[in-house]
Amino acid sequence: MKVFLEEAREELKRADHIIYVSLKYTRTVDVIKNLIERLINCLDFVIEKLLDDAIEKKLINEKPANIGLKCNVVKRIYGDRFSELVALYLHLRKISRAEYKKSSEYRRHVTMTATTDEGVFMIDIDKSKELYTQVKQMVEDAEKFISGEEEEAGA
Secondary structure (H helix, E strand, C coil): CCCCCHHHHHHHHHHHHHHHHHHHHCCCHHHHHHHHHHHHHHHHHHHHHHHHHHHHCCCCCCCCCCHHHHHHHHHHHHHHHHHHHHHHHHHHHHHHHCEEEEECCCCCCCEEEEEECCEEEEEEHHHHHHHHHHHHHHHHHHHHHHHCHHHHHHC
16 A cells, blocks of 8 residues: 555656746746646645545544645644644645736746735745755655654654
8 A cells, every 4th residue: 555645746746847847948937836736736635645544543533624624633633743734835825826926037037926914925946946845855754654654663
């Protein structure tokens, strides 16, 4: 049963392609926006799998329908273990829905400037790679946790 987060891995492959191919040659804010959507989808799959894992372990009876409730349940059940993942997920969702401006399109310093209730966020190629790396690490950590590899290594 090695297929734990296959959907999340597929989204990571798409995000990887966006960063290392599409963004390299296209350099538009639309590509950055697409990358953010892929990262959101990836984290969404991880949250769903964590909730499925909690149901299997009989920590909860059912998954909430609302995404805010899902995030609260994950934070309540797993505590600080996945709080950073949930925070990044909610942050990316806010950025995705926010009004944004485009600057330096078709150039190396293409930047998406999103304004949310938390402030102004500028996402360029370097920040995009940073977000991708962060999400990739979170998926790997969640996969180890769900598969039980983490507990075996500690024993």
